[in-house]
Amino acid sequence: MDYQPLAIPDVVLLTPKVFGDERGFFLETFRQSEFEQHCGNYQFVQDNHSRSAQGILRGLHYQLRQPQGKLVRVTQGEVFDVAVDMRKDSPTFGQWVGALLNADNKQMLWVPPGFAHGFYVTSPEGAEFQYKCTDYYAPGDEYSMRWDDPDLAIDWQLVGDPQLSQKDAEGLAFNKAPSYATTPAF
Template sequence: MRCYETSLPDVKIFEPEVFEDSRGFFMETWNSARYLQWDIPTNFVQDNLSLSTKGILRGLHYQQPNPQGKLVYVLQGEVFDVAVDIRYGSPTFGHWVGIILSAQNRRQMYVPEGFAHGFCVMSETALFAYKCTDFYSPPSERGIFWNDPDLKINWPISHPTLSEKDKQHLQLRDIAVEYLPVYR
């Protein structure tokens, strides 16, 4: 497995080793010993799966309190995946990393606790999987407006389909400090 650093601390890209032959392929999507080598938590407690169609944008989501780290990847289709550092006091506060994740490139991205996460679907459909370091907590659920002008995320879509909840998110600068994770 290969691990690539990004411009944001602790956000990492993984390329698992894939064994292909005439029957298809095999790969490990999770092996705690391998990921621990790159300081990825091994205490995942919940796996999630979503199916979305082209033009859907989910995010930018986070939980505070009860933050979640996420190991994300695509089983079918292609998405543009984004992690944003929202840790109050961080030297990279408000900075983001974006990467294409697809069934073809089989890449994974680790989004640490204290980061907002979102993705938009670029293929006709996308089956998106992720492991979480904490359970979903409705009272802790928070979000940032997908097209926050201060973040300047270079989304490959200008008019996405959003959930009603995602349409209501505030810009990062308008979120009270007590609703943001703190950089340590």
């Protein structure tokens, strides 16, 4: 596995080694010891799988009391995946990074606790999105921030008007969204 820190170095793009021939392929998607060496000492407690049609935008979501680190990947289709630094004491507070994740490149993105996360489905056939979480989902602790906030100026690589849930359409502006007073410690 190749681990590449992005412009916000705590967010890491993982590219697996793929072994394939005319019969198909094999790849290792996770190895705890390597992950700890390159991303930190985190344990995953929950796996999730979603399917979304083209044009769906989910996010930007985060939790404050039970912040989730997420290791995300796409197993069908393509998404533009985004992480926004919500850690007030971070030199990259309020900055974002993004990566195109798809079934062909088989890349994964590590989004640590302390970040808001979202994705936009770019592929016509939709996308299947899978992710591991470092904490359990806590419905009463979830925040949604506006995907189109001008202070963030995220280039979502839109192929049309995004479709949003009501919760995401009513998301908070970045300057009104609660942030982490300190970087979550794990």
